[in-house]
């Protein structure tokens with residue numbers, strides 16, 4: 476077994492920028508690279524621009540990175556793998572599990588390309604999403620399940636950023652207009668109410684120019700009962 480080169484990262488801690496690993500850039504809520512200790516295995520932060528990103532999503536990325544400079548917004552890092560420390564033991568000793576986070580399981584440009592920014596004070600998250608060709612539903616249009624995934628992940632991140640690990644209990648999505656495959660859309664998510672372990676979240680999905688409301692949704696996310704964990 477290879478020797479540890481960096482501390483393992485706890486998932487929530489990494490998301491909130493509280494634990495080690497490669498040093499986060501200004502405005503980032505976590506490290507750009509995670510090095511898993513036992514395998515010398517590097518998992519890169521996939522919410523950074525790659526060559527498949529259109530000019531439009533890059534522009535939005537740049538605009539929000541500027542907003543991060545005063546600390547009001549943070550870019551939310553996003554990885555393909557859950558760290559071995561947080562994974563269920565489905566892997567053979569010393570080998571990475573084949574399990575990948577669904578929304579990060581495609582190669583660059585083919586599936587879910589997105590970046591999220593979170594505002595702690597306003598308890599809201601903005602996601603810029605570009606759906607790749609492997610997310611087609613009706614001809615030339617984004618599959619509704621792909622949009623549901625992004626609404627789920629954006630709403631989930633909004634709740635998780637409060638510091639609790641949550642599961643999705645329900646989602647109610649209105650699909651109002653079809654989304655052209657490959658276009659960039661903006662998902663805005665906010666916490667409307669917290670009741671004990673229940674986080675009530677709402678989302679809207681719009682075109683970048685805000686002229687088209689593609690979808691709106693509500694979701695209930697529930698943090699795990701410590702007694703049942």
Ligand SMILES: CCCCC/C=C\C/C=C\C/C=C\C/C=C\CCCC(=O)SCCNC(=O)CCNC(=O)[C@H](O)C(C)(C)COP(=O)(O)OP(=O)(O)OC[C@H]1O[C@@H](n2cnc3c(N)ncnc32)[C@H](O)[C@@H]1OP(=O)(O)O
Nearest residue numbers: 486557627628631632635641642643644645695697699700
């Ligand atoms: C989050 C996992 C993501 C995995 C990635 C891991 C690492 C990356 C880290 C962070 C990533 C960041 C964000 C991404 C986040 C999310 C995106 C993906 C999320 C998922 O892909 S996640 C999979 C799909 N998801 C499930 O697989 C849930 C199955 N389910 C359960 O595991 C339980 O069902 C649970 C835990 C939800 C609750 O169970 P429980 O035992 O703790 O609570 P209990 O039943 O006692 O309910 C307590 C109170 O909630 C009310 N209540 C319950 N359910 C309700 C419902 N549906 N509608 C209305 N009210 C409901 C009750 O009525 C009661 O209300 P009251 O207290 O007022 O009586």
